[in-house]
Amino acid sequence: MEERQYDLIFICRPDTPEADIDKVISTLEHTVTEKGAKIEKTEKWGRKRMAYRVHRLREGFYVYMVLRSSHGEVVKELERRLKVSDVVIKYLTVRLDEELKRQDKLKRHRERRAARRPRKTNPATQVVSPPGGEQATAL
């Protein structure tokens, strides 16, 4: 099966020490590698104000991760762990590979159109240009 890409964001209590957050991250990393997936990147966004109160808290410590996996089982396990953890107050996993694929397709489509456009707009130059480098660079 093709590889899937997920975004995982979780929010910790703002008063948790950095060490505890690192511990959560390392356990997640451990389970991810155990399940045969890998982490593309981990970012700590730090303390941010949340748009609404969660557990009566106005702020939260955001952590953002990107995962790659060939099956969805990892996500299930990760979410279970996040749910159990006391310091984590909120989490979200989003599967992104299909959207990225779409983005890629649109981008390629646009580039191809941009490459074709000069030929289309003035066919007179097209007759002259083929030996010219314009087309060669486009392809």
Place this chain on the structure above:
Amino acid sequence: MAEDNAPQHHGSPSGSPHHGGASGPPGSAGPRAQGGRPGGPAKRGKRNFVRKKKVCRFCVDKVDLIDYKKAEVLSPFLQERGKILPRRMTGTCARHQRWLTVAIKRAQNIALLPFAAEL
């Protein structure tokens, strides 16, 4: 925040079209002067108010993917109370509006955007 005001401004045109039409006497100078601007001469008795053509902001910027993590990009498309602004207000094209709503809903789930404004 300037974007925030713009939709609000567009919100009122539901009442605003009267501006052209309700100025009872069609011969009044105001509408005619306005109608003359776009090119042709003002037609008598016809409502002529100039409405600026709204274009999809995402199409202008050639956006292929609306990132739900960028709350500052999404927030102009919310009303003050947290509702998603309709297409007719913002001028977003159908495709981008579809992506936008998904992105906004994701952002709401992770508390980057509000579901409803707190009071």
